[in-house]
Amino acid sequence: MLSVDSLKKRYRKKLVLENLTFTVRPGEIIGLVGENGAGKSTLLRILATIDKPNKGSISFFNYLYSKNRKEIRKYIGYVPQDIAIWEELTVKENMLFFEKLSLSSKSSQELRQLCLDMNLDKWEEPVKKLSGGMKRKLNIAITLIHEPTMLLLDEPTVGIDLKSKIEIGSYLLKQAKDNNRIIIYTSHDMDEINHLCDRVICIGEDSFYEDILKDSGKEIISF
Ligand SMILES: Nc1ncnc2c1ncn2[C@@H]1O[C@H](COP(=O)(O)OP(=O)(O)OP(=O)(O)O)[C@@H](O)[C@H]1O
Ligand SMILES: [Mg+2]
Secondary structure (H helix, E strand, O other), rough: EEEEEEEEEOOOOOOEEEEEEEEEEEEEEEEEOOOOOHHHHHHHHHHOOOOOOOOOEEEEOOEEEHHHHHHHOOOEEEEOOOOOOOOOEEEEHHHHHHHOOOOOOOHHHHHHHHOOOOOOOOOEEEEHHHHHHHHHHHHHHHHHHOOEEOOOOOOOOOOHHHHHHHHHHHHHHHHHHHHHHHHEOOOOHHHHHHOOOOOOOOOOOHHHHHHHHOOOEEEEEOO
């Protein structure tokens, strides 16, 4: 269980997040929406332990973010907004490289299966030759190597074709529902949000997203 209580984040004079309180249970997919600059990536970075809030507390099962950052990191998979993989290396080499960095031990076949589960079959192909959608899939596969309890994905489906979007979406759904993982992800695609998410968190003053979500039947938490 993830509990966020009264979170506040400011960059110098700019207040980005204020009084953010919510909880997420295992198996839930949470969609994070808000206009550009609302603070979605900031919140994900804080949850990924990369950034720190100015006020408020976060707990992850029995761990406190203020005290147990190292332990918490073992349970988190984070895909930043900008793709972070080695362009010159093949899919296989990337997977093997990140497997070495991760705390788990996986065989080459297991690593390959992680890619195949998302319909990414270019095992021997250099990453620079992959499409944007394939790179996103690889980034997600890398994040799953250490079998994280919580997946934090910053716009995992931006700028990719519908087929890849659906493949990534159904894969995330499976990860949450079959493996009981917490998934928190951002997207500007409201159809996708409506399809995938159990709940939606709206950040920022703009009521645009809330209006779109009004008839969706989703539980909407807004700040
Ligand atoms: N390291 C930083 N230093 C100063 N200001 C920052 C920093 N990171 C983000 N900001 C500011 O915080 C605000 C929120 O940024 P953030 O990237 O979290 O928005 P976002 O909701 O992810 O936007 P987008 O939809 O464009 O990705 C913006 O005004 C941004 O300029
Ligand atoms: Mg962002």
